[in-house]
Amino acid sequence: MSITITDELLKEFKDRMHISHTSEDDNLKRLLSFSAIAIKSSCGEFDIYGEKDTDVRGKELVFERTRYVYNDALEYFEDNFLSQITSLGISLIPESDEDATI
Numbered sequence: 509m510s511i512t513i514t515d516e517l518l519k520e521f522k523d524r525m526h527i528s529h530t531s532e533d534d535n536l537k538r539l540l541s542f543s544a545i546a547i548k549s550s551c552g553e554f555d556i557y558g559e560k561d562t563d564v565r566g567k568e569l570v571f572e573r574t575r576y577v578y579n580d581a582l583e584y585f586e587d588n589f590l591s592q593i594t595s596l597g598i599s600l601i602p603e604s605d606e607d608a609t610i
Contacts, residue, residue, distance in 0.1 A: 511544040513537040517556065521571055525578070536578070543573040550593055552600030565596050 518537055522528070527536070544556055547569045554566035569592060576585040586593065 511541045511556065513540045513544075514557075521574060524571060525575060536574070539574045539577050540570060543570045543577065547573060547593075547596075551597040554596075554600060562596060562599050565592070565599070569593065569596060 517540065518533060521536065521540060547566055548554065551566065551569070554560075555563045556567050556570060557563070569589060572589060573582070573585050576582050
């Protein structure tokens with residue numbers, strides 16, 4: 509499974525990270541794709557290019573996870589963003605599952 513990362517999304521991430529060179533573009537796209545897969549796996553489906561609240565929050569987590577990976581600090585990401593990961597995951601539970609009893 510892979511997620512296509514557009515040049516526009518890459519630019520948005522690079523602007524945020526203050527990266528101006530292009531020598532790492534392929535690697536950054538790969539890291540963004542891996543992060544999107546990881547966040548979707550943890551939280552549920554969202555559209556990284558979407559405008560809904562959950563899409564924007566999902567993209568934010570993808571960017572933050574990618575920042576941690578880029579800086580060789582992935583082991584700290586989950587602890588530092590646990591509340592946001594949990595909140596997004598709860599927000600992405602399909603409505604039909606919210607009423608289910610355990």
